[in-house]
Amino acid sequence: MTTLPIEPVPAAPPSIETPSAEPRWASLRGVNASDRIYRGVLTVLALFLPLLIVALFAQLFVSALPAIKRYGFSFLWTSTWDPVAEIYGAAPMIFGTLASSLIALLIAVPLALGVAIFLTEFAPRWVRQPVAFLVEMLAAIPSVVYGLWGVFVLIPFLRSYVVPPLKAVLGWTPFFQGVFYGNSLLAGGIILAIMIVPYIAAVSREVLLAVPSSQREAALGMGATRWEAVWTAVLPYGRAGLIGAVILGLGRALGETMAVTMVIGNRHDIALSALQPAYTMAAAIANEFSEATTNMYLSALFEVGLILFVITVLVNALARLLIWRVARGAAVGSKAL
Amino acid sequence: MKTSRFLALAALLCAAAPAAAQVQLNGAGASFPNIIYQKWILTFNQANPTTQLNYQSIGSGGGIRQFSDGTVDFGGTDAPMTDSAIAAIQGNVLHIPTVLGAIVATYNLPGVTAQLKFTPDVLADIFLGKITKWNDARIASVNAGVTLPATDIVVVHRADGSGTSYGWTDYLTKVSPEWASQVGKGSSVNWPVGLGGRGNEGVAATVNQTPGAIGYVELGYATINKMAFGQVRNSAGKFVAPTLEAVTAAAAGVLAKMGANTDFRVSLTNPDGATAYPISTMTWLLVHKTYADAAKAKALVQYIWWAETEGQAMAPDLGYAPLPQQLRPWIQARLKSITAGGHPVWAGSAAQ
Numbered sequence: 105m106t107t108l109p110i111e112p113v114p115a116a117p118p119s120i121e122t123p124s125a126e127p128r129w130a131s132l133r134g135v136n137a138s139d140r141i142y143r144g145v146l147t148v149l150a151l152f153l154p155l156l157i158v159a160l161f162a163q164l165f166v167s168a169l170p171a172i173k174r175y176g177f178s179f180l181w182t183s184t185w186d187p188v189a190e191i192y193g194a195a196p197m198i199f200g201t202l203a204s205s206l207i208a209l210l211i212a213v214p215l216a217l218g219v220a221i222f223l224t225e226f227a228p229r230w231v232r233q234p235v236a237f238l239v240e241m242l243a244a245i246p247s248v249v250y251g252l253w254g255v256f257v258l259i260p261f262l263r264s265y266v267v268p269p270l271k272a273v274l275g276w277t278p279f280f281q282g283v284f285y286g287n288s289l290l291a292g293g294i295i296l297a298i299m300i301v302p303y304i305a306a307v308s309r310e311v312l313l314a315v316p317s318s319q320r321e322a323a324l325g326m327g328a329t330r331w332e333a334v335w336t337a338v339l340p341y342g343r344a345g346l347i348g349a350v351i352l353g354l355g356r357a358l359g360e361t362m363a364v365t366m367v368i369g370n371r372h373d374i375a376l377s378a379l380q381p382a383y384t385m386a387a388a389i390a391n392e393f394s395e396a397t398t399n400m401y402l403s404a405l406f407e408v409g410l411i412l413f414v415i416t417v418l419v420n421a422l423a424r425l426l427i428w429r430v431a432r433g434a435a436v437g438s439k440a441l
Numbered sequence: 442m443k444t445s446r447f448l449a450l451a452a453l454l455c456a457a458a459p460a461a462a463q464v465q466l467n468g469a470g471a472s473f474p475n476i477i478y479q480k481w482i483l484t485f486n487q488a489n490p491t492t493q494l495n496y497q498s499i500g501s502g503g504g505i506r507q508f509s510d511g512t513v514d515f516g517g518t519d520a521p522m523t524d525s526a527i528a529a530i531q532g533n534v535l536h537i538p539t540v541l542g543a544i545v546a547t548y549n550l551p552g553v554t555a556q557l558k559f560t561p562d563v564l565a566d567i568f569l570g571k572i573t574k575w576n577d578a579r580i581a582s583v584n585a586g587v588t589l590p591a592t593d594i595v596v597v598h599r600a601d602g603s604g605t606s607y608g609w610t611d612y613l614t615k616v617s618p619e620w621a622s623q624v625g626k627g628s629s630v631n632w633p634v635g636l637g638g639r640g641n642e643g644v645a646a647t648v649n650q651t652p653g654a655i656g657y658v659e660l661g662y663a664t665i666n667k668m669a670f671g672q673v674r675n676s677a678g679k680f681v682a683p684t685l686e687a688v689t690a691a692a693a694g695v696l697a698k699m700g701a702n703t704d705f706r707v708s709l710t711n712p713d714g715a716t717a718y719p720i721s722t723m724t725w726l727l728v729h730k731t732y733a734d735a736a737k738a739k740a741l742v743q744y745i746w747w748a749e750t751e752g753q754a755m756a757p758d759l760g761y762a763p764l765p766q767q768l769r770p771w772i773q774a775r776l777k778s779i780t781a782g783g784h785p786v787w788a789g790s791a792a793q
Binding site: 184185186187188189191255256259260283285286287365366369370371372381383387390391392394395396397 | 499500501502503505506520523526593595600601602603624625626627628629630631632635636637638639643646647650651654
């Protein structure tokens with residue numbers, strides 16, 4: 105999301121819809137019984153989902169309570185995970201979740217935005233549909249298939265062709281040190297990147313398509329090149345929607361389990377180097393839940409689930425805020441999100 | 442399509458006809474014996490159509506949990522229940538061993554074709570991270586004639602909780618005081634070094650893809666997938682390759698110490714016996730001592746006794762080692778002690 109320049113929207117267009125203070129149907133309220141029943145049913149349905157989230161949170165919290173009581177806040181920043189001695193600290197998993205998602209975003213955002221910009225602004229008409237379709241097809245591949253591909257194709261490829269030059273150039277930084285065994289934070293991040301590209305690309309493409317052509321025409325009319333038109337007129341106009349697209353991808357990256365666990369190395373350890381194995385919260389829960397025999401072990405896993413839940417909610421809330429702040433004008437896509 | 446549906450419906454109706462005699466038994470637990478359990482259930486059901494058995498392979502921990510909660514009629518586990526877990530259900534549980542297995546040390550060393558030999562302390566020190574190169578003097582000294590590369594050792598362990606990890610760490614705990622104090626045994630432990638793979642297949646894939654890797658998988662899995670695995674020195678000082686015979690020999694070695702009143706919660710690792718493979722494991726069915734439903738208990742006892750007798754013959758083909766014959770009278774005695782409503786349910790099984 106940092107790749108987008110936040111510039112003032114050139115000539116913010118007048119808002120098309122003037123939202124009235126009251127819902128449109130307000131004047132019809134209470135006209136007859138069937139309307140009231142209809143309204144009641146819809147209200148119940150609408151309340152059902154928020155209630156579900158509250159119930160989910162409550163259940164997680166209650167199940168995690170023994171671990172919260174016993175380990176307190178140190179659960180968040182200690183890194184020993186020893187089921188035999190019943191000592192639990194989730195810091196490596198929290199770190200691994202955030203770090204793998206960050207790597208995924210660093211790779212996926214430029215790629216996905218590039219695809220979206222190419223498809224909406226530059227590609228010849230006959231290319232657009234097939235390519236858009238293929239990119240979206242990536243989203244339909246089950247994550248275990250990505251995992252298998254990661255184990256048998258991506259990791260050997262990284263080991264032979266990517267990591268040696270990477271170490272030669274950037275080996276002096278703390279991020280690329282140590283021996284590369286294959287299963288690593290880097291592999292996990294790359295797999296995640298590939299998995300979230302279709303989401304970011306598809307939503308960004310919709311957002312860019314919704315930018316009125318008057319924006320482009322105005323920029324081109326002022327002597328801008330096509331690239332300048334995209335960069336100064338189209339992208340800023342759609343930035344709220346684009347941020348939404350990125351956050352959607354981030355949300356998916358945070359919670360992805362199967363593909364990540366197959367390539368990330370599943371090690372309860374914090375290493376700054378992307379070449380070292382790591383662990384994510386979702387992967388640890390999936391791996392360890394079925395054999396968690398003691399109550400404290402189960403409770404610790406529930407607490408990990410609670411932390412993941414809270415982080416996901418926070419990320420989404422942050423995205424909302426960002427979109428609202430950026431979209432104070434009438435940027436495209438803000439309403440859809 | 443329509444015909445087959447009609448047939449299925451007809452079969453369903455026929456099956457439903459003697460509904461009064463139908464018994465439905467649900468079980469869940471260890472995934473290691475799942476293949477033979479499913480085979481047993483299928484074969485037993487053909488001979489006894491009135492008994493419907495169902496076993497879900499959800500893992501040992503889940504099996505113990507569901508069995509203790511009373512969600513299922515019987516459980517399956519690769520790691521025996523702890524004393525506190527047994528106390529939590531007022532001791533209402535019997536461990537009935539079913540088949541044996543072995544855990545092998547599998548490795549990926551390009552260029553090495555000979556079967557490597559491992560001593561217990563070498564295995565422990567590799568997994569403790571103290572031996573880090575394949576050409577370490579302690580590995581080389583027991584593998585005379587093998588040219589070992591100077592590559593790093595990459596340890597691969599199970600990331601998911603598993604009975605296989607329990608067996609492996611149980612063995613290391615017995616042979617290495619340092620392992621016992623630093624790590625201990627469990628279906629998931631705090632591994633000092635290494636990468637985690639999900640399931641036998643995850644460990645196998647990581648080992649196969651990583652030159653210099655060493656991991657542990659079940660013998661049956663390693664055999665089917667033609668993986669390289671090593672011999673391990675047993676307590677008698679002999680290097681033994683993991684075979685089904687060596688596993689049954691391990692059980693026989695432990696048997697001598699058990700006695701007829703055993704609760705079967707024994708560990709097969711590091712047993713006596715010159716031909717015994719030291720990392721052998723046992724898997725158990727968990728049944729209650731008392732059941733509320735006599736018909737259920739009767740059918741369950743009948744099934745288990747069938748599995749312990751006729752069923753054992755199916756084990757070798759499926760990659761499991763059968764139990765030693767000497768165990769049968771002891772198992773029979775346990776099954777005879779199961780009651781429902783205060784009465785033993787064995788009588789019906791006598792026909793078997």
